[in-house]
Amino acid sequence: MTDSWRQPHRLLLVALGALTVFFLLAPTLVVVPMSFTASNSLTFPPEGFSTRWYEKMVTDPQWSTGFVNSAKVAFLTAVLATALGTLAALGTVRGRFPGRNGLQLLILSPLIVPVIIIAIGMFSVFVRWKLAGSIAGLVLAHTALAMPFVVVNVATSLRTVDRNLELAAQSLGAGPVRTFRRITLPLILPGVMAGGLFAFITSWDEVVVSIFLTSARFRTLPVEMWEQVRQVVDPTVAAVATTLLAVTTTILLLALVVRRQAPAR
């Protein structure tokens, strides 16, 4: 009885889901075939097949330095955001102090505040501090943007760790630091690593803040793409985009796999 009406209902749901996925993914995936075009302009559908745009990407110093810069910034951001974000998660999940909820909100605010506002704010401050245009400035800015992802991931892991395990470790003679290193950290490691990978991605494809904080001498890959697209529309951009996409997807999948390694319970 129920199946007779549920069947078309389900079908509709699946169709709607597929359509949504298509609308979300198609514009992204369209660059992949475009990057293998043989023609000199960005066209869809692509004409012929060639890998010469990839060759250009690798050999052109503008692209390769951008690539190296992006990797550097993303790596440093991941390290810094993971360290700070893990500590912040520890404090807000385990700590008992007034203003805890407010602090939590503050840490997560980069997720809510429009990026352009953050970018303008950071730019005006960093110029004064002589941090604009430097790798340090960009890493700091990206760390602020990436930290919420670490905090969310680590906090989720931390909530699954039985508080009694930490108390047990203390009663057995481990001080707070050793308790963290020997017991808590190993148990939340999947969350920490997932957070780190998300932080890497956040920095890796960040463009708005980067546009403000980079200079002609120091550009990350997304900023380089932005500049190139505005000047010459050359299929190398599609090749770079595909490469970015591949790296991001790989890391995202890695993060999902890592996060699934729930601590042995």
Added chain:
Amino acid sequence: MSALRGSTGAAGGATTDRPDQPDRPALVLRGLAKSFVDVQAVDGVDLEVRQGEFVTLLGPSGSGKTTTLRMIAGFTRQSAGTIEIDGVDMTHVPPHRRDVGMIFQNYALFPHLTAAQNIAFPLEMRRATRSEIKRRVAEALALVKLEGLGSRYPRQLSGGQQQRIAFARAVVFHPRLLLMDEPLGALDKKLREALQLEVMHISRQLGATVIYVTHDQEEALVMSDRIAIFSRGRIEQLGRGEDLYDRPVSLFVADFIGESNILRGRFERDGEGGWLARGNLRWRVAAAQEDRAALSDGSAAAIVVRPERLRIVGLNDPAVAAPGVNAVEASVRDALYLGSIRKYELMLPDGQAATVRRQVGGGEREWQSGDRVGLIWAVNDAVLVADPNG
């Protein structure tokens, strides 16, 4: 001092060769209190525990026993009062320097470490040598009869095995105190009973001083040297199981430990003891009882008689009128045969119920439902207590 003790422990000292004076109490609580925002969880607890003693904190949930234990462990800071372990004030000593082994109800084994690594943990924290750790972990595994399971992870062990490992981990460093928070609560009845004896035997064998928290009165009676009955943040009564069972100081204790017949009424004092009066029923109260309860004339009171101290006799039995005996007419409502005992549910003339337990095979007469009988008990077998609800 505490750091020193930790290292002697790790260096292989057994509990017995401690330099302490043997007569110094292992634990002293004085006026211990803990208030949370909206409740007074612990409200002035005094307790002195001898070296090697097994003391159980028994009480219903919310009575303050677990909070007391957590304050001893150092997980919760007391609001008032002091805690002394081996004569040292623990107020400002963090948990990891208290040298106290703790066993949790959910075992709290480290899931990412093997059983052997779990047991080795406190030894590593005390910087024992590798060979020392290896030897003592093997000893501890043997102690809990789990040799050969050292390389298993906690999730590969049964509940009973996990609790044994938790026990081994808590005793391997010969702590000054062993604290257990309902350690057997999660296990089924049979396993729980077996482990009660095992925990008791091993603790004695090690000479460990144990503070044990439970809400299971039978477990408390089985295992403890002394029991502290907790109620509303205070110790209501402290004593051996027999003391609590035979001489409860309050209705709460009488009701909490074992089965009780509670006969409520007004206390009437006379020269040699007094009477408990209830409607037109009056029962004699022994002078010793009157002394102990220190009740004023006419106050609400109750006498408590254990079901096995009650006897059922025929209405015309001479025992009904014997000196030193209280009697009341009753009717048998249910006569239940439970194997080794018979249980009778009786009704008194005023409608109150009474329970009687008698051994089967004592040659006593067997009663049937509907029988009119005399219910008697020795005056000295009843305990007089105040009735706070009276």
